[in-house]
Amino acid sequence: MTNNNTIKHVVVVEDEDDLRETVAFQLEMRGLQVRSARDASEALKLLEERMPDVVLTDLKMPGMDGLGLLDAVRKNKGPSPAVILMTGMTEFELADGYNRGLDAIITKPFEGTVLEDAVIHCMLPIPERWSESNSNSQAPRARLTLNFPQSLNQLISENRFRIGRGGLALRMSKDFHLRTQTELDLSFRFESGTPNRLSLSGIVRWLRSSKSDPSTRLCGIEFTSLNSEMSELVQKLSQESGTSAFIPIL
Secondary structure, three states, X not given: OOOHHHOOEEEEEOOOHHHHHHHHHHHHHOOOEEEEEOOHHHHHHHHHHOOOOEEEEEOOOOOOOHHHHHHHHHHHHOOOOEEEEEEOOOOOOHHHHHHHOXXXXXXXXXXXXXXXXXXXXXXXXXXXXXXXXXXXXXXXXXXXXXXXXXXXXXXXXXXXXXXXXXXXXXXEEOOOOOOOOOEEEEEEEEOOOOOOEEEEEEEEEEEEEOOOOOOEEEEEEEEEEEOHHHHHHHHHHHHHHOOOOOOOOO
């Protein structure tokens, strides 16, 4: 007999009955245990009964919306479980969602197995997500090396660089013509302090204008692959800060 405690489990929160049942069925076909809720209130009761590995929630629902549910989960449960947001709203502010602690944002309508793949990916401990191969991605790719006269600690104190649980926010020159969903191989070189160099691979999740410095813009990058030094640094800084932000904002 299978021990249900060893099966990865997800709570699906969706007020549309047909969509909720379809999503639950698709996840069950991938071998996951699924419990469903029609709204945030039902979902919070399910979380009190048993903590899932992932909460998959719609954004727009009667009563508390998906972001309100996210805030309640992060306030009461910390960085676990992973929370994925489903939304069809094009005006949704991605930077705010990641800063509040979303692990992933999936846009409706869903294509192929994007939704199920995201859920399974987010069930991994965050350091294991960084070791997964992303070689099959079709996103545009860029290679950048950024040189700073300051140390990493100085950049953080000057609010030019901030690290979250799963990504970083960076103030960078407008001369770098990046787009959202661009994949990056990114190297940082610091002329002072330690570490003096860091490397990572990531994907641009959001871009914002900088009100304080019009010559720069703000960039939010999700980590997809980190070397060991960067991985240890990210875990250390996020634990010390106690942040729930997946990708912080500046």
